[in-house]
Structure formats: structure tokens, C-alpha cells
Amino acid sequence: MVAAATHEGRARRRVAGPLYAALPTLVLIALFVGPMVILLYYSFQRYSLGGIGGWTFDNYTSIATDHTYAKVMVSTIVICTVSMVIMLAIGIPLAYILAFRTKPKYELLLLLTLVMAEELNPLIRIYAWRMILGRGGVINWFLQAIGVIDQPIDALLFSSTAVVIVLSTTYISFTTIPIYAALKAVDPDLLEAADDLGATFLTRFRTILMPLAAPGIFVAIILVYIPLYSEFAAPALVGGTGGYMIGNAIQEAILESGNRGVGSAMSFMLLVLSGAIAFLGYRAARIRRLQAT
Amino acid sequence: MSATIEDTPPDEVAGAPVLTLEGVVKRFGDVVAVAGISFDIARREFFSLLGPSGCGKTTTLRMLAGFETPSEGRILLEGRDASRLAPHERDTNMVFQSYALFPHMTVAQNVAFGPQRKRLARGEIERRVGASLAAVHLEGYAKRYPRELSGGQQQRVALARALANQPAVLLLDEPLGALDLKLREEMQFELKRIQREVGISFVYVTHDQGEALTMSDRIAVMNGGVVEHLGTPEEIYLRPATLFVAGFIGQTSFLPCRVVALDPTGAEVRLRGGEAVRVDRSGEGVHSDMDGMLVVRPEHVRLSSGAPPPGRPTIAVRVQEELFQGSVVRYQLAARDGLTIAALVPLEERADVHPGDDAWASWLPDWGYLLPGRPPSEPPSPDAPDGATGPMGA
Amino acid sequence: MAAEPLELGRPGDTPALRLPSAADERRPPGTSRWATGARWTFLVVVMLILYGPLIVLALFSLNDSIVIALPFKGFTLEWYREAVSNGLVRESIKNSLAVAFVVTPISLLLGTMAAFATTRFRYRGRGGVAALTGGPLVVPWLLVGVGALLFFARLDVPLNLRTIGAMHVVVAFPLVAAIVSARLVRFDSSLEEAARDLGATNREVLRYIVLPHLVPALAAASILAFSYSFNNFVISFFVGGFELTFPIWVFSTLRHAQNVPIVNAISTLVSIVQVVVVGVAWRLWRRRSDRTAATNEAAELLW
Numbered sequence: 001m002v003a004a005a006t007h008e009g010r011a012r013r014r015v016a017g018p019l020y021a022a023l024p025t026l027v028l029i030a031l032f033v034g035p036m037v038i039l040l041y042y043s044f045q046r047y048s049l050g051g052i053g054g055w056t057f058d059n060y061t062s063i064a065t066d067h068t069y070a071k072v073m074v075s076t077i078v079i080c081t082v083s084m085v086i087m088l089a090i091g092i093p094l095a096y097i098l099a100f101r102t103k104p105k106y107e108l109l110l111l112l113t114l115v116m117a118e119e120l121n122p123l124i125r126i127y128a129w130r131m132i133l134g135r136g137g138v139i140n141w142f143l144q145a146i147g148v149i150d151q152p153i154d155a156l157l158f159s160s161t162a163v164v165i166v167l168s169t170t171y172i173s174f175t176t177i178p179i180y181a182a183l184k185a186v187d188p189d190l191l192e193a194a195d196d197l198g199a200t201f202l203t204r205f206r207t208i209l210m211p212l213a214a215p216g217i218f219v220a221i222i223l224v225y226i227p228l229y230s231e232f233a234a235p236a237l238v239g240g241t242g243g244y245m246i247g248n249a250i251q252e253a254i255l256e257s258g259n260r261g262v263g264s265a266m267s268f269m270l271l272v273l274s275g276a277i278a279f280l281g282y283r284a285a286r287i288r289r290l291q292a293t
Numbered sequence: 294m295s296a297t298i299e300d301t302p303p304d305e306v307a308g309a310p311v312l313t314l315e316g317v318v319k320r321f322g323d324v325v326a327v328a329g330i331s332f333d334i335a336r337r338e339f340f341s342l343l344g345p346s347g348c349g350k351t352t353t354l355r356m357l358a359g360f361e362t363p364s365e366g367r368i369l370l371e372g373r374d375a376s377r378l379a380p381h382e383r384d385t386n387m388v389f390q391s392y393a394l395f396p397h398m399t400v401a402q403n404v405a406f407g408p409q410r411k412r413l414a415r416g417e418i419e420r421r422v423g424a425s426l427a428a429v430h431l432e433g434y435a436k437r438y439p440r441e442l443s444g445g446q447q448q449r450v451a452l453a454r455a456l457a458n459q460p461a462v463l464l465l466d467e468p469l470g471a472l473d474l475k476l477r478e479e480m481q482f483e484l485k486r487i488q489r490e491v492g493i494s495f496v497y498v499t500h501d502q503g504e505a506l507t508m509s510d511r512i513a514v515m516n517g518g519v520v521e522h523l524g525t526p527e528e529i530y531l532r533p534a535t536l537f538v539a540g541f542i543g544q545t546s547f548l549p550c551r552v553v554a555l556d557p558t559g560a561e562v563r564l565r566g567g568e569a570v571r572v573d574r575s576g577e578g579v580h581s582d583m584d585g586m587l588v589v590r591p592e593h594v595r596l597s598s599g600a601p602p603p604g605r606p607t608i609a610v611r612v613q614e615e616l617f618q619g620s621v622v623r624y625q626l627a628a629r630d631g632l633t634i635a636a637l638v639p640l641e642e643r644a645d646v647h648p649g650d651d652a653w654a655s656w657l658p659d660w661g662y663l664l665p666g667r668p669p670s671e672p673p674s675p676d677a678p679d680g681a682t683g684p685m686g687a
Numbered sequence: 688m689a690a691e692p693l694e695l696g697r698p699g700d701t702p703a704l705r706l707p708s709a710a711d712e713r714r715p716p717g718t719s720r721w722a723t724g725a726r727w728t729f730l731v732v733v734m735l736i737l738y739g740p741l742i743v744l745a746l747f748s749l750n751d752s753i754v755i756a757l758p759f760k761g762f763t764l765e766w767y768r769e770a771v772s773n774g775l776v777r778e779s780i781k782n783s784l785a786v787a788f789v790v791t792p793i794s795l796l797l798g799t800m801a802a803f804a805t806t807r808f809r810y811r812g813r814g815g816v817a818a819l820t821g822g823p824l825v826v827p828w829l830l831v832g833v834g835a836l837l838f839f840a841r842l843d844v845p846l847n848l849r850t851i852g853a854m855h856v857v858v859a860f861p862l863v864a865a866i867v868s869a870r871l872v873r874f875d876s877s878l879e880e881a882a883r884d885l886g887a888t889n890r891e892v893l894r895y896i897v898l899p900h901l902v903p904a905l906a907a908a909s910i911l912a913f914s915y916s917f918n919n920f921v922i923s924f925f926v927g928g929f930e931l932t933f934p935i936w937v938f939s940t941l942r943h944a945q946n947v948p949i950v951n952a953i954s955t956l957v958s959i960v961q962v963v964v965v966g967v968a969w970r971l972w973r974r975r976s977d978r979t980a981a982t983n984e985a986a987e988l989l990w
Contacts (some may be wrong), residue, residue, distance in 0.1 A: 017808025021816045024801040024860065028819050031857045035834030036826075042837055094733055097726055110730075116965050117737040121918045123937040124954040128740030130941070131747060138743055169736050222825065230829030233920055237941055247829050254833055255925075267833045271826065278825045360880055381886040393881035397899045406895070410886030458885065 036271070043268045047261035059265035069249065069266075076246045079160055080228040083167040087224065088217070090168075091175035095216070096209070098176070099183035100191070111180070118173040126237050129166045133157040133238065158240025166234045171227075175220045182216025183209070218285035225281075226274045246270065309372060311336045311461050311494050312357065317366035319352050326352040328518035329366070334462070334496060339488050341497045341505040344515035345541070350498045351466060353515070357496060358387045358464050371461055381410070386455035387464040390471070392447045394439040400426070400450050401435035407458040425453035428487055445476045452484075456491060463488075465497045469504065481507050502542050506530065514538045534576060536664055539588045546594070546634040548587040548608075549666055555581040560663055562587060566629025570606040575663035584666035593660035594636035596624060596644040596652045607655040610634060612648050626654055741958055748951035766952035776953055779936035786848055786932065787916040790855040794912040795905060797856065798863025805864070806871045823858045824865065831858060832925030839926060846928030854926050855916045862915065863908040870904035871897075903972070910968055914961070933957070 046056045063069050098110055132138040133156040140152035156162060186209070194204045232247030239245065246266065253263030310333035319327040327349040334340045342350035355361045356368060359380035368376045375383050386407065395403050404425050408418040426432050429449040439447055448468055455463055468484075469477045485508050488495045499505055505512050506526040514522045514529060514537075522534035533539035540547070550562040550570070559573040562585055572587060579585060601607040613633075614625035622643050624636040634654055638644070646652040751761035770776055805817045823831065835854050839846060874897065882896045920934035927935060937954070940947055 017804055017810040017813065020800045020808070021804035021813075024797045024804065024864070025816055025819060027797060027857065027860075028822065031835065031838075031853060032823055032826075032831070033819075035831065035838040038838045038841055039830070039834040090733065090736075093729065097730065101726060112965070112969055113734065113737070116962055119914045119918070119961050119965055120741065120958055121934060121937075121954070121961075123918075123920055123934045123941075124744065124958060125740055127937065127941055127950060127954065128744040132740060132743055169740070172733070172737065226825065227827050230827035230921075232829060233938060237938070250829065250833060254836065260837065263833065264837065267830050271830050274825065274827055274830075358884060360884075380880070380883045381888065385884075387881070387884045389877050389881055391875070391877050393875070393877040395878060395882075395896060395899075397902075406882070406887075407885035410891065454881075454885070 039264050039267055039271070041264075042260055043264035045261055045264075047259055056261075059261040060269075062262060063265055063269070072244055072246055072249050075160060075242075075244065076229060079163055079167070079243065079245060080225065083164050083171075083228060084221070084225050086164070086168040087172055087175040088220070090172055091179055091220065092213070092217070094172075094176045095179035095183055095213070098180050099186075100188065111177075114173045114176060122170055123233060123237075125170055126166055126234050129162070129169070130157065130238050133162050133165065157238060159242040160239065161243075162238040162240075163231075163235050163243035163245070166238055167228060167231060170234070171224045174224050178219040178223060179213055179216040182213045182219075186212045215285040218281045222278050222281040222285075226277055229270060229274065308336065310334055311338075311371055312496070313367075313369040314353075314357075315367045315369070317353070317356065317363045317368060319349070319356060319361060320364045325518055327356070327363075330513075330515075330518075330520050331366075332513060332520065332523055334494055336494055337492050339485065339495045339497065339508055339510045341499060341509040341512045342515060343499055343502055343505040343512050343541075345500055348515040349518040350500075350515050354387075354464050354466055354496060354498045357462070358385055359383050384461040385464055386458050386460040387466065388448075388451045388455050388468045390466045390468065392439075392451040392468075394447055394450055394454070396439055398438075399435065400431065400437050400439070400442075403439070403450060404454045404457050407454065411458070421457045421459075425457040428456060428491065429453045429483075444471055445480060448472065448480065449483075452487070456487075456493070460493065462494045462496060465495060467499055469499075469501075477504070484508060506542070514541060516541075532574065532576065532662065533588070533664070536586055536588070536666075539662070539664065544591050544635065544637070546589045546591060548589065548628075548632060548634070550585050550587050550663075552579060552581050552583050552585045552663070555579065559658065560585075562663065564608060564628075565632065566608065568608045568629075570608070570661075571658055572606070572661045572663045573658040574661070576665070578665045579663055586664050586666040588662045588664055589634070589656055589660065591623070591635040591637035592621075593656045594634065594654050595638060595642065595656065596626075596636055596646050596654055598644060598646050598650065598652050601653040602655050605655040606658060606661060607653050608634075610652055610654045612646050612650045612652055615646075615648055626652070628654070741955075744951050744958075745955040748948060748955045750948065752948075766948040767956070770949045770952040770956070773949065775931060775936060776949070779931040779933045780953075780957075782848060782931055783917050783933040786852045786855060787913050790852050790859060790916040791909055791912045793856050794859040794863050795909055797860040798908060798912075799867050799901070799905070801860065801864035802867035802871055806868050820861050820864050823861045828858060828919075828921040832922040835922070836925045846926055846930075848927070848930050850926045850928070851923050851930065851932065852916075854922045855919060858919075858922065859912040859915045863912055866908040866911070867901060867904045870901055874900055906968065906972070910965065 043059055044055050044057070046054055046058060098107060102110060130137075134140070135152040135154065135157070137157070139156060140149075143149050144152065190208055191204055194208055199207070229245075230247045230250075231245060232251050235243045235245040235248050236251075239248070250263050250266050250270070253259045253266065312334040313332075315331050316329055317327060317331070318325070318329050330349075330353065342353060344350050352361060356363055359375075359378055359382070363376050366376070367374055370378075370383060370385065380387075395406070398406070401422055404422045405418050408421050413421075422435070423432075426435060429452055431446065431449055431453065434442065434446065434450075439450065442450065448471075451468070465484075469480050472480060481504060484495075484497075497505070497508065506529075509526055511523065511525055512529055513520045516537050522529055522538040524532075524534075529538060530542055533542060536547070539545050548564055550564045552560055552562050553569075554561040555575075559571055560575055560579065560581075562570055562572055564570055564587070570587065575585075595602075596610075596612075601609075608628050610626035610628050612624055613627050614623075616623040616625075620640055622638050622640060624638065624646075626634045626636060628634055636654060644652065746759075748766050749762055749764070750759055751763035751765070752759075801816070801820045805813060805820065831854065835850070836846075839850055844850060878896055878900075879892055882892045887895065918934060919932075920938060923930075923932045923935055924938070937950055940950055
């Protein structure tokens with residue numbers, strides 16, 4: 001990687017690395033590590049209307065003992081996991097089709113449409129779904145028009161279902177692309193060889209594709225599952241009371257009720273949770289990748 | 294067949310060598326890649342570094358280029374110590390094995406890159422680009438991109454790019470490795486022609502001994518980080534300095550023997566099977582009463598049935614294999630005591646012997662060569678070590 | 688047929704990606720009529736899911752009714768006129784654009800520096816730098832936003848477009864670094880050696896050899912960084928104070944009102960622009976190389 005020519009050149013290079021790293025590292029420490037540290041600090045501070053007080057564990061204990069928080073956490077977990085499963089159910093076949101069953105000239109085009117879908121403003125997308133799912137929205141109008149129902153379905157909007165629908169459709173591209181990339185790296189001759197040896201589609205899928213796509217799946221999970229937990233725009237706009245998530249709770253605590261201690265504590269817990277998922281996913285992806293090669 | 298060996302003597306060069314290595318050693322941690330080599334390269338010389346993978350030839354070349362620094366020793370370029378100079382400070386240029394053409398530049402831009410770095414005048418740059426492309430016969434390709442060219446064309450662009458800088462020495466790292474056989478043979482002649490026309494010294498690294506024999510004025514055969522033999526192709530082929538060189542170049546049969554007597558006209562040896570044989574030529578380090586190795590090339594062995602031909606070294610053999618190879622017939626022969634010898638006989642001199650027959654294998658005394666033998670614990674195989682291919686084409 | 692450039696074996700070609708051959712003309716497994724039909728249906732459904740909502744959005748933006756409900760009342764451009772003349776809309780779009788245009792070059796610079804620092808040199812602490820740079824990619828933006836809010840509050844830093852911009856850079860440049868690193872790692876070092884051999888100094892090697900190699904990655908990264916900033920809601924919401932960016936405006940407007948056609952109008956406009964920009968960028972990319980090479984490059988970039 002490094003074409004160091006002479007001793008002098010190599011010495012110069014030893015300085016150059018850290019030099020390049022200096023500015024980015026500084027920025028990260030100041031604006032990323034700093035805030036995380038403050039977050040941790042505040043989570044242990046007593047908050048009252050007067051201002052910050054002394055050290056305390058109260059924030060954490062109040063979260064642990066309060067039933068509402070537990071309920072919110074559970075509903076968050078459910079919503080996120082269901083959404084993730086749906087996205088994998090759509091994303092894996094989509095990635096497969098894109099990687100193996102599309103003519104090259106269409107493949108790039110399809111990939112492009114996937115990427116473009118990511119570009120669109122997520123708030124706009126949430127709002128669009130609100131129109132589709134509402135009482136007078138597209139789905140209800142359609143179902144009424146063809147006579148399936150008499151009254152519009154209320155449960156579509158302002159419920160956890162709505163949140164799941166919105167979230168699943170927002171992150172599909174991010175789910176599909178890593179899996180697609182992993183599949184792309186598989187030699188298609190492997191599949192033909194398996195077929196030649198008499199493997200059915202399911203067997204090929206199970207024994208060849210899934211193991212080799214696994215690193216991509218883990219990357220997709222890291223890329224998508226973690227951000228799902230901190231969603232709060234979608235729940236706020238289409239969730240109603242049923243689709244209330246921990247992101248909303250944090251936002252309320254920090255910005256509205258002034259309970260920054262609890263808000264920080266919740267945030268920090270979420271941070272630890274995200275870190276754990278990321279770590280596990282990363283290790284799984286690495287191990288799989290090494291096994292596959 | 295022996296016409297592939299360079300039959301015009303190398304240009305006589307007056308004056309100082311263009312490149313000198315003095316006691317150059319290169320260590321990578323605990324590994325010694327180059328264990329002390331010293332030689333000169335003359336002006337206008339086509340010089341090859343030949344050897345198997347891992348012998349240190351590429352490392353040596355990279356030290357000449359400036360990509361590695363010698364751990365010990367010096368490299369003198371045109372009389373000045375260049376051991377620690379960076380690549381861009383030296384008057385050398387390299388043709389890489391992978392060509393390393395800049396993909397985002399056209400052929401002309403690639404070739405112009407070096408002269409541009411030297412801040413030459415625009416007119417001079419254009420002139421050099423044109424001349425270099427003409428030298429490699431790629432005049433019309435200036436505006437193409439490397440990805441549009443075939444492997445052979447890319448290789449020529451790499452050469453033109455290096456030549457445009459008019460270096461004192463051109464370094465080539467196995468440039469023909471990626472080409473198919475026919476193209477490789479064409480390019481060998483091309484490279485030799487270009488070197489002659491341009492008059493620059495070439496230092497050429499290869500593991501293909503046929504290639505080295507075809508193109509070089511002199512060859513340094515390397516093994517295990519040292520130069521085992523430095524000489525002209527003819528010297529190396531006919532009078533190899535060590536057993537390794539004998540085995541690496543061309544095809545060879547090895548006959549372990551005991552040197553009985555040595556006098557100014559030749560040596561008397563006794564083969565393992567008991568035969569007494571006379572050898573007229575021997576290498577360095579041979580004296581009487583020692584273990585030796587008689588080295589014979591298959592193309593110098595002849596077979597006869599009936600009585601052994603007089604006046605020649607002869608041993609009794611049994612024919613194991615007979616393979617028709619077009620213009621020659623190849624025989625695999627078993628001598629006494631388990632030894633195997635190969636014979637490569639032109640079709641018109643073929644004897645009437647077939648597998649299973651007993652016969653006599655003989656050679657003119659001139660064509661056997663005696664070298665010091667290995668210690669008893671290390672018997673060499675009668676087959677050539679890997680990397681050796683016959684210049685005659687097997 | 689247009690002349691195909693010769694795609695002859697070069698060192699570094701990925702063997703796994705190949706052109707369709709005659710063998711694919713047979714009916715390999717999975718290409719029965721039924722399977723093909725199912726596949727197409729699936730693709731259509733996915734496209735509907737991804738783009739349907741936007742089509743609905745656009746349709747309603749032309750609907751002559753304040754209530755967003757079917758059936759259609761009539762065709763009108765009223766909402767577009769309102770959207771374009773609305774002061775808050777203009778301000779929010781202006782702010783979002785301004786921030787994005789400043790954030791993108793800074794992120795490109797920092798990201799490229801970080802990529803160089805983690806791939807081109809070996810030194811103690813390199814792993815730490817790499818891990819730190821990966822941090823913002825893994826930590827959810829909600830937490831980054833909350834943390835930054837508290838951080839600025841503690842240091843008495845006023846919340847405005849500048850704090851928004853700063854935090855956008857923090858989350859965008861690691862992405863740039865990842866994209867540029869992926870491209871940098873595949874850089875053939877013999878090209879660099881050749882350049883040095885031909886007389887190039889370090890600076891010249893960077894300028895003439897390394898940076899041109901990075902251009903595709905830099906282009907993709909700049910588009911991604913720009914959208915990251917323009918579309919960013921969560922971080923802007925927390926550290927923006929009272930400033931309006933476009934996503935913030937959409938959120939506040941929708942939060943307490945039912946449905947507002949003016950949002951439809953401006954959203955459709957914005958989406959169209961985003962699609963066009965990506966399309967144009969794609970066209971430019973396409974002109975560089977043929978389709979297969981482009982697919983290969985795209986896959987490489989992603990993986």
C-alpha cells in the first residue's frame with residue numbers, strides 16, 4: 001500500500017499518517033466524544049426546575065421502576081423487530097433477484113432506483129404515508145370503492161401498524177444494498193455446480209447463498225436495526241398513542257418536560273444497546289466473512 | 294536449434310561501467326533476501342538477472358530502482374553512489390511486471406509523464422513521445438486508453454514510457470510474463486532490437502532461462518540471494534560454474550562419480566556403476582580424489598546397439614522410454630546403479646533401439662563437464678530443478 | 688453495434704463478476720415462466736412501495752381541495768403558488784441548501800483526510816483513529832443530537848445554523864471516509880511506484896495518480912454528503928434552536944395540523960429536484976465507462 005522509497009522517505013511517512021489524522025480526530029473528539037461524555041455526565045445528574053444538582057442514580061432507577069417506560073421499551077422493541085423482519089423478507093429476495101436474475105443493463109438501473117429512493121426526504125415519505133393510510137386516504141378509498149368495507153378503517157393510521165409500515169418502507173434500500181453487494185461477490189459458478197450436483201433451489205439457497213450472504217445481512221442489520229430504535233419522527237407523525245417509541249420519550253424528556261436527567265439516562269441506555277448490537281453484528285459479519293473466504 | 298543463443302558478440306564497450314554493485318546485502322527482518330552480490334554492468338549491455346522464485350533477483354532490481362535500500366553495500370550509478378537515492382532522483386527507469394499504466398491517462402499522456410516531471414519544454418516532450426512510440430511501433434495509438442489495448446500493446450506502452458526519459462539504465466521486471474508463448478517470443482526479438490537501437494543498458498529480471506539465453510549479452514544466475522555464475526549465455530550453458538546453474542539452464546543429466554586422476558588434458562573419473570570415463574573439461578574446484586559430478590546435456594548423448602563406439606566416454610544403459618517429439622527423439626535411459634540419463638537424438642541420427650533394449654550411451658569427451666559433487670547427504674536428482682525449460686523446446 | 692472496449696485480463700480484475708454468456712441463453716433453474724412472472728410481480732410491488740407514496744403526494748398536490756381525501760375535486764396549481772411564495776418555506780429551503788453547500792466540501796475534505804490516515808499509512812494508534820471515525824456511523828442520530836444539544840448548552844454555545852452545520856459535518860464525513868477508503872484500498876501500489884520511478888514527487892503522485900483514481904468515490908460521496916445534510920431532520924431538530932430547515936418546517940407544520948396541501952406541493956418539487964440531480968450525476972458517470980465496468984465499480988464501492 002505504501003510505496004516508501006528510502007529510509008528518509010519512510011521516516012517522513014511516519015509523520016504523515018498522524019498528520020492526516022489530526023484534524024478529523026480533533027473534530028470527532030470535540031463534537032462527538034464530547035457530547036457523548038456530557039450525555040453520560042448528565043445522566044447521573046439530578047435535575048430540578050432550578051437547574052442541575054448533584055450526582056445521583058435516580059434517573060436510572062426511575063426509568064427502571066416506571067412501568068410506562070418499560071411499556072414504551074417493549075413496544076419499541078416489537079415495532080423495530082417486526083419492521084426489520086419485514087425488510088429482510090423483502091430485501092433478501094430483492095437482493096437475490098438483483099444480483100442473479102437481472103440482465104446487466106437493467107441491474108444498474110434498478111440499483112439506481114433503489115439508491116434514489118434513499119435520497120428522498122424521510123419526512124416527506126412519512127407524510128405521504130399519512131395520506132395513504134388515513135380515513136380519507138388511498139387505501140380506505142380503494143377498499144370502499146371496490147366494496148370490501150363499508151366504513152373506513154381507523155386502525156391504519158395513528159397506530160403501531162402505521163409506524164411499522166412507514167419504517168419498513170423507508171429503510172428497504174439500506175437493507176437490500178449490503179446484501180446485494182455480498183451476493184455479488186459470490187461466484188455464480190458455485191450455484192451452477194450445485195445445481196449440476198442435484199441441489200434444489202431451496203437447498204442451494206440454504207447451503208450456499210445464505211452463508212455467503214450472511215456478512216451482508218449482518219451489515220444490513222447494523223445499518224438499519226440500530227437507527228430504527230431511535231426513530232421519533234415517524235412515531236410522532238403517524239404513531240398516535242399506539243405507536244409511541246422510546247425516541248419520542250427521549251425527545252419529550254429533553255425538549256419538553258425539561259427532565260434532562262432522565263432523558264440523558266434513556267439516551268445512554270439506548271447508546272449501550274446500539275453499541276451491543278453493533279458489536280455483535282460486526283463480529284458475526286467478520287467471522288462469516290472469514291469463513292466464506 | 295542453438296541459433297537461439299545470441300550469436301553476435303556483445304558490443305565492446307570502452308570506459309567505465311554504467312552500474313556497479315559492491316557487496317550489496319538486503320535483509321527483511323530475519324530474512325536475508327540478497328546475501329552479498331557484486332558485479333558491473335557495462336554501457337549498452339543487455340544484462341539479465343536469472344533465477345527461480347525467491348532467489349533475490351527482483352529485490353536486487355528494486356534496489357537498483359530505488360524502491361528498496363541496501364542493508365549493506367553500495368550501488369554506484371555512473372560512478373556516483375546512488376544507494377540511498379529515491380527513485381525519482383536516479384537516472385533509471387523501470388518497466389513493471391503489471392505494466393502499471395495510468396488508467397485515467399491516454400497512451401501519449403502516460404509516455405509524456407516522465408518528461409513532464411523533468412520540466413522539459415513542450416516541444417521536446419512531444420518529440421520524445423513521438424520517438425518512443427515509434428520505437429515500439431505504436432505510432433497511431435497516442436490517443437487510446439490503456440484499457441483499450443491488448444496485453445502486448447500495453448507492455449510496449451510501458452516500455453515507451455520508460456524510454457522517453459532516456460535513462461542511463463532501463464530496469465525490466467519480468468515484463469513478458471503475462472503474454473502467451475508466441476507473443477512472448479516476438480517480444481523477445483523486439484526488446485533486443487529496441488535495446489540495440491536505443492543503446493541503453495537493460496537490466497532484465499526473469500525466471501525463464503530460455504528467454505535470458507536468447508536476449509542477453511551477459512547473465513547473472515542467482516540462487517538463494519547470491520550470484521552463482523556471471524557470464525555470457527554461451528559460458529553459462531557450456532561451462533556452468535555450479536551444479537545449480539548446470540541444472541537450471543537447459544536440460545541436464547547428472548552422473549555422480551569419483552575423480553580418480555586429474556591432469557592438464559582432462560580427468561579420469563569412475564562412475565558409480567564402476568565405469569571408467571574420461572572427461573576433457575572441468576570447472577573450478579575440481580581436484581583428484583574427490584567426489585565429482587559429471588554433467589551431460591541430453592542433446593549431446595547418442596545411442597548405439599551392438600558394440601560401444603570407440604574413443605568416447607560410454608556407459609551401458611537400458612532403454613526405458615522412447616518419445617517421438619518431431620525433429621528429435623527423446624530417450625529415457627537407465628544406467629547401472631539406478632541412475633537415469635536422458636538423450637535427445639535428432640531424427641536422422643536415430644539408432645535402432647527401443648524400450649527394453651540394452652544399448653550404449655556415449656558422448657564426445659568435449660561435451661561432458663565435470664564439477665565438484667555435492668556431499669553424500671544431498672544427492673541431486675537427474676532431472677532439472679523447477680524453472681528450467683530447454684531452449685530447444687521439449 | 689457500438690464498439691466494445693477490449694476487456695482483456697488485467698491484474699486486479701474481479702473474476703466473480705462476468706458478462707452473460709451463451710450458457711445463460713438456456714433455461715437455467717429458476718427461469719421458468721412462472722418464476723419469471725413471480726419475479727416481475729415482486730419487483731413491481733417493491734417499486735410501488737418505494738415510489739407509490741410519492742406519486743400520491745404529487746397527485747394530491749394538484750388536488751383542488753384543502754382536505755386531503757379522495758375523490759379528487761379538481762386540478763389546480765394553487766398550492767404550488769402558495770408554497771413558492773410562502774416566507775417560511777423559502778427560508779427553510781434556503782437554510783437547508785446553505786447548510787448543505789457548506790457541509791459538503793468540508794465533509795469531503797475531512798473524510799478524505801481520514802481515509803488517507805486509515806489506509807495509506809501505518810502508525811501506532813491507527814486502529815483507534817479508524818474506530819473513532821466509524822463511531823458516528825454506528826451511533827444513532829438521535830443520541831448524537833441529544834448529546835450535542837446538552838454539550839452546546841453546557842458550553843453556552845448559541846444554537847443556530849452554525850451548530851447545525853457543525854453536527855452535520857460530524858455525521859457526514861465518516862461516511863465520506865468509508866466510501867473513499869473503499870476506493871483507496873483498491874489502489875494498485877505499483878501505479879504509485881511507477882509514478883515515482885518516472886520522477887514524480889509525493890505531491891505530484893497525489894495530484895496526478897491518486898486523486899484521479901478517487902474521483903468516482905469523491906463524486907458519490909459528495910452527493911451522499913449533500914443529501915445527508917439536506918434531508919437531515921433529527922440532528923437539525925435538536926441543535927437548531929429556533930432555526931428552520933426544510934425537514935424541520937415539514938415536521939412542525941404536520942405535527943399539529945391534519946394534512947396540508949402546501950406541504951405536498953413543496954415536497955413534490957423538492958423530490959423532483961433530488962431525482963433529477965441523481966439522474967444527471969448518473970448520466971455523467973455512465974459516460975465514463977461501459978455498463979459492466981460501471982456495475983463492477985458500483986458493487987466495489989458498496990462493498
